[in-house]
Amino acid sequence: EDQVTQSPEALRLQEGESSSLNCSYTVSGLRGLFWYRQDPGKGPEFLFTLYSAGEEKEKERLKATLTKKESFLHITAPKPEDSATYLCAVQEGNTDKLIFGTGTRLQVFP
Amino acid sequence: DTGVSQDPRHKITKRGQNVTFRCDPISEHNRLYWYRQTLGQGPEFLTYFQNEAQLEKSRLLSDRFSAERPKGSFSTLEIQRTEQGDSAMYLCASSTRTGWDYTFGSGTRLTVV
Numbered sequence: 001e002d003q004v005t006q007s008p009e010a011l012r013l014q015e016g017e018s019s020s021l022n023c024s025y026t027v028s029g030l031r032g033l034f035w036y037r038q039d040p041g042k043g044p045e046f047l048f049t050l051y052s053a054g055e056e057k058e059k060e061r062l063k064a065t066l067t068k069k070e071s072f073l074h075i076t077a078p079k080p081e082d083s084a085t086y087l088c089a090v091q092e093g094n095t096d097k098l099i100f101g102t103g104t105r106l107q108v109f110p
Numbered sequence: 111d112t113g114v115s116q117d118p119r120h121k122i123t124k125r126g127q128n129v130t131f132r133c134d135p136i137s138e139h140n141r142l143y144w145y146r147q148t149l150g151q152g153p154e155f156l157t158y159f160q161n162e163a164q165l166e167k168s169r170l171l172s173d174r175f176s177a178e179r180p181k182g183s184f185s186t187l188e189i190q191r192t193e194q195g196d197s198a199m200y201l202c203a204s205s206t207r208t209g210w211d212y213t214f215g216s217g218t219r220l221t222v223v
Contacts, residue, residue, distance in 0.1 A: 004152075032210055043114075043201050043214035044153065051210075087152055096141060096209040097166065100152025 002027045006088050006101035013078055013108050021073040021086055021104045029093030033071050035064050036087040038103070044087055047073075078108045112136060114215035116202050122221045123192055130188045131218045135204030139213070142185050144177055145201040146170065147217070153201055159185060160207075192222045 005024045013019055025033065032051050036044035048057045050066040057064050061082065063074040073086055085105045089098040115134040123129050135142045141160050145153035156175070157167045161182035171177075174192075179185040189196055199217040 034212060036214070041219070043116075043216045046211075046213060049210050049212075089152070091209060095166065096158055096205070097143070097155040097168075098145075098153070098212065100154070102150065102152050 002090065002092060002099050004088055004090055004099055004101035006086075006104050008104060009102070010105045011107070013075075013106070015079055015108055015110050016077045018074070018076045018078070020075070021088075021106070023071040023073070023088030023101055024069060025071070025088075025090045026069075027090045027092050027099070030090060031093045032091040033066055034089040034091065034098060035071070035073055036089065038085045038087055047086075075106070078106075080108045080110050082106065083108050114202055114204050114213055116200075116215040116218050118218055119216065120219045120221075122223060125194060125222055126191055128188065128190045129192060129220065130186055131200055131202075131220075132184060132186050133202030133204075133215060134184045135202070136213060139204035139206055139211075140182070141205045141207065141209065142179055143203040143205075143212075144185070144187050145203065145214075147199040147201055148197075153214075156187075189220075192220075194222050196220060197222045 007022045035047040038044045048064040053068045085103040087103045089100040117132045143158040144156040147153040159179040174190045177187045201217045203214045
Protein backbone atom coordinates (compact mmCIF):
# COMPACT_ATOMS: atom_id res chain seq x y z
CA GLU A 1 0.00 0.00 0.00
CA ASP A 2 1.24 3.47 -0.90
CA GLN A 3 2.45 5.45 2.09
CA VAL A 4 3.83 8.91 2.83
CA THR A 5 5.49 9.71 6.15
CA GLN A 6 6.61 13.20 7.09
CA SER A 7 8.99 14.16 9.88
CA PRO A 8 9.22 15.90 12.18
CA GLU A 9 5.55 16.48 13.02
CA ALA A 10 6.41 19.94 14.33
CA LEU A 11 9.48 22.14 14.09
CA ARG A 12 10.30 25.38 15.88
CA LEU A 13 13.09 27.51 14.44
CA GLN A 14 14.64 30.81 15.27
CA GLU A 15 14.60 33.29 12.41
CA GLY A 16 17.65 32.60 10.25
CA GLU A 17 18.11 29.04 11.56
CA SER A 18 18.19 26.74 8.51
CA SER A 19 16.73 23.23 8.65
CA SER A 20 15.21 20.40 6.59
CA LEU A 21 11.86 18.64 6.48
CA ASN A 22 11.69 14.99 5.45
CA CYS A 23 9.15 13.09 3.37
CA SER A 24 9.60 9.31 3.08
CA TYR A 25 7.42 7.43 0.62
CA THR A 26 6.62 3.98 -0.70
CA VAL A 27 4.77 3.86 -3.99
CA SER A 28 4.66 1.51 -6.93
CA GLY A 29 5.85 3.68 -9.77
CA LEU A 30 6.30 7.29 -8.72
CA ARG A 31 4.80 9.72 -11.21
CA GLY A 32 5.44 12.85 -9.19
CA LEU A 33 6.16 14.11 -5.68
CA PHE A 34 4.45 17.34 -4.64
CA TRP A 35 5.20 19.86 -1.90
CA TYR A 36 2.50 22.23 -0.68
CA ARG A 37 2.34 24.94 1.96
CA GLN A 38 -0.89 25.27 3.96
CA ASP A 39 -1.83 28.19 6.20
CA PRO A 40 -4.52 27.69 8.89
CA GLY A 41 -8.03 27.60 7.43
CA LYS A 42 -6.82 27.72 3.83
CA GLY A 43 -6.25 25.28 1.02
CA PRO A 44 -2.81 23.89 0.15
CA GLU A 45 -0.65 26.25 -1.92
CA PHE A 46 1.51 24.58 -4.57
CA LEU A 47 5.28 24.83 -4.12
CA PHE A 48 7.06 22.16 -6.21
CA THR A 49 6.63 18.99 -8.24
CA LEU A 50 9.60 16.61 -8.54
CA TYR A 51 9.54 13.78 -11.06
CA SER A 52 12.75 11.76 -10.81
CA ALA A 53 15.52 10.91 -8.37
CA GLY A 54 18.26 13.51 -8.34
CA GLU A 55 15.98 16.36 -9.29
CA GLU A 56 16.14 19.62 -7.32
CA LYS A 57 13.96 22.74 -7.42
CA GLU A 58 14.30 26.07 -5.66
CA LYS A 59 11.97 28.93 -4.80
CA GLU A 60 13.17 31.82 -2.64
CA ARG A 61 14.31 30.27 0.67
CA LEU A 62 13.02 26.79 -0.19
CA LYS A 63 14.80 23.97 -1.99
CA ALA A 64 13.28 20.55 -2.66
CA THR A 65 15.27 17.42 -3.46
CA LEU A 66 14.23 13.88 -4.39
CA THR A 67 15.76 10.42 -4.02
CA LYS A 68 14.20 7.02 -4.74
CA LYS A 69 12.86 6.77 -1.18
CA GLU A 70 12.51 10.29 0.18
CA SER A 71 12.33 13.99 -0.45
CA PHE A 72 13.71 16.86 1.57
CA LEU A 73 12.46 20.42 1.80
CA HIS A 74 15.39 22.60 2.86
CA ILE A 75 14.59 25.99 4.37
CA THR A 76 17.46 28.46 4.34
CA ALA A 77 17.45 31.41 6.74
CA PRO A 78 13.70 31.18 7.43
CA LYS A 79 11.56 34.17 8.29
CA PRO A 80 8.44 34.28 10.49
CA GLU A 81 6.26 34.45 7.36
CA ASP A 82 7.50 30.95 6.45
CA SER A 83 5.48 29.61 9.41
CA ALA A 84 2.90 27.14 8.02
CA THR A 85 2.21 23.44 7.62
CA TYR A 86 4.21 21.87 4.80
CA LEU A 87 2.55 18.92 3.09
CA CYS A 88 4.16 16.27 0.90
CA ALA A 89 2.15 14.12 -1.52
CA VAL A 90 2.93 11.41 -4.07
CA GLN A 91 1.21 10.61 -7.32
CA GLU A 92 1.32 7.02 -8.49
CA GLY A 93 1.93 6.11 -12.09
CA ASN A 94 -1.54 4.86 -12.98
CA THR A 95 -3.74 7.38 -11.19
CA ASP A 96 -4.16 11.12 -10.83
CA LYS A 97 -4.96 11.10 -7.11
CA LEU A 98 -2.47 12.41 -4.57
CA ILE A 99 -1.59 10.56 -1.38
CA PHE A 100 -0.63 13.04 1.34
CA GLY A 101 1.44 12.81 4.47
CA THR A 102 0.20 14.39 7.68
CA GLY A 103 2.47 17.42 7.27
CA THR A 104 5.15 19.22 9.24
CA ARG A 105 3.99 22.21 11.24
CA LEU A 106 6.74 24.84 11.07
CA GLN A 107 6.95 27.81 13.43
CA VAL A 108 9.64 30.45 12.90
CA PHE A 109 10.21 32.89 15.75
CA PRO A 110 11.81 36.35 15.38
CA ASP B 111 -9.51 35.50 -10.36
CA THR B 112 -8.00 32.53 -12.19
CA GLY B 113 -7.74 30.18 -9.21
CA VAL B 114 -10.01 27.37 -8.03
CA SER B 115 -13.12 28.81 -6.38
CA GLN B 116 -15.21 27.04 -3.72
CA ASP B 117 -18.54 28.05 -2.26
CA PRO B 118 -19.50 28.39 0.52
CA ARG B 119 -16.38 28.93 2.63
CA HIS B 120 -18.13 27.77 5.77
CA LYS B 121 -21.26 25.70 6.39
CA ILE B 122 -22.85 24.80 9.70
CA THR B 123 -25.64 22.25 9.50
CA LYS B 124 -27.69 20.09 11.81
CA ARG B 125 -27.15 16.35 11.84
CA GLY B 126 -29.41 14.67 9.32
CA GLN B 127 -29.61 17.61 6.93
CA ASN B 128 -28.35 17.57 3.35
CA VAL B 129 -25.60 19.93 2.18
CA THR B 130 -24.19 20.79 -1.23
CA PHE B 131 -20.87 22.41 -2.06
CA ARG B 132 -19.76 23.96 -5.34
CA CYS B 133 -16.36 24.08 -7.01
CA ASP B 134 -15.35 26.15 -10.04
CA PRO B 135 -12.00 24.94 -11.43
CA ILE B 136 -9.41 26.86 -13.40
CA SER B 137 -11.02 27.26 -16.80
CA GLU B 138 -8.40 25.45 -18.88
CA HIS B 139 -8.21 22.49 -16.46
CA ASN B 140 -10.22 19.46 -17.54
CA ARG B 141 -9.60 17.40 -14.38
CA LEU B 142 -11.34 18.15 -11.10
CA TYR B 143 -10.76 16.48 -7.74
CA TRP B 144 -12.46 16.41 -4.35
CA TYR B 145 -10.53 15.80 -1.11
CA ARG B 146 -11.46 15.83 2.56
CA GLN B 147 -9.17 17.06 5.33
CA THR B 148 -9.65 16.69 9.07
CA LEU B 149 -7.69 18.54 11.72
CA GLY B 150 -4.05 17.53 11.90
CA GLN B 151 -4.27 15.27 8.86
CA GLY B 152 -3.33 15.60 5.22
CA PRO B 153 -6.05 15.77 2.56
CA GLU B 154 -7.64 12.43 1.63
CA PHE B 155 -8.80 11.73 -1.91
CA LEU B 156 -12.56 11.32 -2.47
CA THR B 157 -13.16 11.36 -6.23
CA TYR B 158 -12.14 12.90 -9.52
CA PHE B 159 -13.54 13.83 -12.91
CA GLN B 160 -12.10 14.17 -16.35
CA ASN B 161 -14.47 16.56 -18.07
CA GLU B 162 -17.94 15.27 -17.06
CA ALA B 163 -16.86 11.65 -16.48
CA GLN B 164 -16.28 10.49 -12.92
CA LEU B 165 -13.19 8.28 -13.24
CA GLU B 166 -12.35 7.19 -9.72
CA LYS B 167 -14.05 7.07 -6.32
CA SER B 168 -12.46 6.37 -2.95
CA ARG B 169 -13.83 3.90 -0.42
CA LEU B 170 -14.28 7.01 1.76
CA LEU B 171 -17.10 8.12 -0.55
CA SER B 172 -20.05 6.37 1.09
CA ASP B 173 -23.46 6.17 -0.56
CA ARG B 174 -24.45 9.37 1.28
CA PHE B 175 -21.93 11.28 -0.85
CA SER B 176 -22.49 12.13 -4.49
CA ALA B 177 -20.47 14.29 -6.83
CA GLU B 178 -21.40 15.62 -10.24
CA ARG B 179 -19.81 17.63 -13.01
CA PRO B 180 -22.66 17.83 -15.51
CA LYS B 181 -21.15 20.06 -18.17
CA GLY B 182 -17.49 19.42 -17.54
CA SER B 183 -17.04 22.81 -15.88
CA PHE B 184 -18.12 23.35 -12.26
CA SER B 185 -18.75 20.46 -9.87
CA THR B 186 -20.99 19.86 -6.88
CA LEU B 187 -20.48 17.58 -3.90
CA GLU B 188 -23.61 16.63 -1.98
CA ILE B 189 -23.72 14.96 1.41
CA GLN B 190 -27.06 13.49 2.42
CA ARG B 191 -28.16 12.83 6.02
CA THR B 192 -25.04 14.47 7.45
CA GLU B 193 -23.33 12.93 10.48
CA GLN B 194 -20.98 14.53 12.99
CA GLY B 195 -18.13 12.53 11.47
CA ASP B 196 -18.63 14.44 8.22
CA SER B 197 -17.28 17.59 9.87
CA ALA B 198 -14.12 18.44 7.91
CA MET B 199 -12.63 20.77 5.31
CA TYR B 200 -13.73 19.76 1.82
CA LEU B 201 -11.13 20.73 -0.76
CA CYS B 202 -11.47 20.94 -4.51
CA ALA B 203 -8.52 20.90 -6.90
CA SER B 204 -8.12 21.00 -10.65
CA SER B 205 -5.39 20.17 -13.16
CA THR B 206 -4.70 19.72 -16.84
CA ARG B 207 -4.48 16.25 -18.33
CA THR B 208 -0.86 15.79 -17.23
CA GLY B 209 -2.04 15.86 -13.59
CA TRP B 210 1.09 17.71 -12.57
CA ASP B 211 -0.28 21.24 -12.14
CA TYR B 212 -2.57 20.41 -9.22
CA THR B 213 -4.12 23.61 -7.83
CA PHE B 214 -6.32 23.60 -4.74
CA GLY B 215 -9.11 25.94 -3.75
CA SER B 216 -9.52 27.46 -0.30
CA GLY B 217 -11.96 24.77 0.78
CA THR B 218 -15.39 24.57 2.40
CA ARG B 219 -15.34 23.98 6.14
CA LEU B 220 -18.33 21.87 7.19
CA THR B 221 -19.45 21.69 10.81
CA VAL B 222 -22.22 19.23 11.67
CA VAL B 223 -23.88 19.96 15.02
